[in-house]
Amino acid sequence: MRVLILSALLIGLSLALIGWTGGEALFKAGIGGLTFYKATFPLAQPDIATIAARAQGLGFWIRVQEGLNVAYFHGTELCTSCTPAGEESFFSFPQLYLDGELFLVRLDEANYRMVIRPSAEVSGAYEVIFGPKGGMAPQPQAIESEALGWLQKLGIVQTSSLEFAEMIPQEKPQPPAGVRLDPPLYALTLAPDWHEFARERGFSSALSGLRLRVIIELFSPTNLPQGYYLLVEAHSQELVRAQVPVSELVRLASDQAVKLVRLPYEPHEAGAGGG
Numbered sequence: 001m002r003v004l005i006l007s008a009l010l011i012g013l014s015l016a017l018i019g020w021t022g023g024e025a026l027f028k029a030g031i032g033g034l035t036f037y038k039a040t041f042p043l044a045q046p047d048i049a050t051i052a053a054r055a056q057g058l059g060f061w062i063r064v065q066e067g068l069n070v071a072y073f074h075g076t077e078l079c080t081s082c083t084p085a086g087e088e089s090f091f092s093f094p095q096l097y098l099d100g101e102l103f104l105v106r107l108d109e110a111n112y113r114m115v116i117r118p119s120a121e122v123s124g125a126y127e128v129i130f131g132p133k134g135g136m137a138p139q140p141q142a143i144e145s146e147a148l149g150w151l152q153k154l155g156i157v158q159t160s161s162l163e164f165a166e167m168i169p170q171e172k173p174q175p176p177a178g179v180r181l182d183p184p185l186y187a188l189t190l191a192p193d194w195h196e197f198a199r200e201r202g203f204s205s206a207l208s209g210l211r212l213r214v215i216i217e218l219f220s221p222t223n224l225p226q227g228y229y230l231l232v233e234a235h236s237q238e239l240v241r242a243q244v245p246v247s248e249l250v251r252l253a254s255d256q257a258v259k260l261v262r263l264p265y266e267p268h269e270a271g272a273g274g275g
Helices: 002-016 048-058 084-090 141-151 185-192 196-203 244-253 267-272
Strands: 037-042 061-066 069-074 093-097 101-108 112-118 125-132 211-218 231-236 239-245 258-262
Touching: 037 141, 037 258, 048 061, 048 101, 069 084, 069 244, 084 185, 112 141, 125 185, 185 196, 211 244, 239 244, 244 258
Parallel strands: 061 093
Antiparallel strands: 037 125, 061 069, 093 101, 101 112, 112 125, 211 239, 211 258, 231 239
């Protein structure tokens, strides 16, 4: 049954074949005045079929990306009129983003907001980010209980405990030595909600799903970095325009072939990949 449900998602994607055209402030760990807590857990190979099936059964909005193609489901129903350009108008909570081996969950419940996403700091791991709101007291046991409930409900992992720590706000966080990443993009990787951060900082058009459209400056035009789930859109001399998962930005920017990872300079780089 799980395989059939995931197959239905992929069949719907092949039918839809929607092309994706997805487009200095202080960094604060809070969104809308919330304080966030984070726990990291190992998850090298998520069971995407199970996660998709559970989310469909719970009526999630689901965004499925394969390469440059995107399709949307509401529960088990394929949305044939939904496109990335209008995503903000229909893609409501609860949300599941699927992109190959990667996934992202976003929840906005009455008493909390929660994100489950690939870790940008620990390879082969995911993180739960939890922000109590309303009348919910930020008590460790209550946070852990809610988070574990969702991890198990969605079939993500059957862990029995999570260790949460408060996300401490930072002023203008700078990438560590050897990480050649534009500071705003490094701040993005630390933000409790990537989509909210990109919207607040004015580059939401570059972020779609789990991926950010960036320019990769190379030391040599013949030495292109391999891996990092890159989707290369254009390559011109020492510049590459690509879609990169946010969780891979720090690792990509640490590659010896990379001089700098940054946002495109609009409009010409976003459209043509030129200098």
